[in-house]
Amino acid sequence: MKAVLPEGTNPKPLWQEVAEHWDANDQTAERDRKLDPWRLAPMVPTDLFAAVGYLSKVSGLIGFFDPSPYRTDNEQCEFTLTKEQRKAADQAASAWREESAQGVPPEFVQELWECLLDCWGKDITSGSYLETGEGPPDWWRTALLLVMIADMACNRILRDPLRVYGVGPFEDWMKLLYQTTLNRSDVTGSGEHHDRPPPSLGIMADSSVVCVLPKVRVSPVGATMRNVSRNLSLLPGRSEVRCFWETPINVAPAESSDSLDILLIPEPRKISAADFIESGFTENQDPDRHYWMKDWSTFRINQTWITKGAARDRFLNLCELLITRAKKESRTINGVILPEYALDWDTFQKLCERLKEKEPSLDFVISGTSEDCNHRHGNHVMTRIWYIGEDVELTQSRRKHHRWRMDRSQVENYALTGALNPRIKNWWEDTPLTQRQVHFQRFRERSVFAVLICEELARSEPCHDILRSVAPNLIFALLLDGPQIKQRWPAQYASNLADDPGSAVLTFTSYGLIDRANEQGHHTANRSIALWKDDTGRVVEIGMPQGGEMAGVVLSLWSDQVIDRTITGKQSEALSWRYASHVPVTVSLGS
Template structure:
């Protein structure tokens, strides 16, 4: 497919300056103007990219974009710029442009630039069978009770970790049948009060894998999406797994994502005393959550042209590096 003549003219202007150093490029007004024009054209052509509400019917650009966002040709991760090293730079869909100030993000409405490869983005689409201007969320406060005895000193240790620090495990009291029955009842009550539930949200580390498998079947059967904190407890010295999982079924399509926590929780004296954990954990030491921290990922989910979201777990909101720039760019 031949590009439009306007694009070819702009590209030739840029190619003619291929030997110009970046430090001198700012003085080349024609080249800078051509670059900005190409950015604007690419942005306008990308309206609807990454959205289930994008153009209908045959559209080669949209079809190719869907493959790229599905991770085809980019080591499984999402990017609209497959010719560029994804560890250096990625181009993603965008829904929110800054309303104030002037930054690089202000240049575009439909494309986001993310520089750096410390966090790998993934992009998923959840086509909505029903269109609504509101979203009703049911917050599920599970488990109903916690005991200090569920916090235990972890068996593992690091040879080079100072004695002032230790690792702590959290042990859930697993009961898949109970939580399944409880969430069924909670959904019934929520529908009676609010009329409709679109999504159910469970807290961080609230479900075991067996409990999650029961809950997700219940929630999806009710036509809701699920966001749930799932804790896979370790055995012996192995680290646990603390993840947030997202599940939805819309228009016959099933979406599932799983994202590990980016930062460990650290319990200090004030928290140990506040939560009554002094009988288990020495308040004179700081205790790190005994979880694995694998390569960082962020999963974006878009429902329509008004809503895209991603999930971050507790410390990942408090310690915003390195994910904040990626989230803001989108």
């Protein structure tokens, strides 16, 4: 508890005032004054959730919880919550949300908190309780009840701008926290800002130990902390992965108003072997290089499709034509997505400006880039979101979490042997990693998307647990890869995230490497550039259109109302995005 709340449960002036009152009235004279900073229950439910959620996680008590209220405790330490206890938790959470309470925890919360304090020095691990055969300790049930209360006290926090699900003080408190952290008044003349939202919704909880963010869906399988809560997600400390929950300044459009129509642009359509360049070495190479770098080297990608001659202007002109053509297939193009390494920063900037001019209703643009917004090299994902009714746009970038390792078979399959020596077993992507980040973008009232870059889809560390905890409605995976078909690795890992936490996943690659692999003739030619997988099990392969100088696909989605349920029996209304259709679009200059 001290690790999560090192300065106490509430600001120092508050607990000191209470301690002085106790001293003046000779109350709890025998108390351990060293515990005074923690004697009051946290006034902010996100702090309570951070502390007791962390305690529940590290103790492993969730594994001993039986979801049925009709079971009884046993000597194997299994325990349950009765119907009366669950109703009491509901009532306490409801009372805490009331405006009249001004955030003061109900008496029941303080009573439960004091029960935890009475067990301050007891073992936290489950093994010691299993050995005694005395059954589950009382503090396990207490901790779980407090987790439930804190979670329900934050009902739909930062996800209910119209207050459809009721009012409460905590939404305003969290917005104030965001405004203080973001300093949104410091906006550039263009209406753009790059500020970082807070890493956690906690006030007193140490975000280097544990973070708390809003939650979108409840995982339908498993028995962990993410199956317990429906409004808050428990995440690792910010040093391991820095997470961003971006909440819009204004009310986002409702899902029911329109479908979500996204233009997919699978560029580069052509990629040359010469675009892959060995990097990191000079002509006077260290003679010991092959000792220290046995069987491996590094490469970079030269983006000739946007950097060579007048290529950038031609590329931008074609993208303008493509979105104009796409608008004939949809009332509104809501988003535009390009794959891994498609753009650099300058091209991304210009593309966003020109696309927004052609489609004023555009909500977002997502692309893989070779630079961040400060022109620093690396493999990045760039996102721009425009807010409804305000001349403000948010641009965010982050680096890839894992480097691409291209082995000899891939070099041969993509016919890159003229640029990357096949005698070297493994070619590693030359990109810095630095601090890992995950961005969650709320782009509709009840919809959030996250973006992965290639290997992040396949590697569970460090972000998959975070994705499963926050459970965004949509996950876009940007790739530089081969065909997106059911039999290959992207489909397998997309299925994992579609099953748990129930997100809809779109994997999307450029056509360049698909084309090179098809030309080799080693496998049956396939033109699939994208693959859709959702929690219903539906899989859709989306092919590359034929013809034109530039081609794209208009992907149409619709939102379905679903009911999620926690293992403690709480229901949560959520939205799941469903595939509706896709339409190919092609353009040529001068046509």
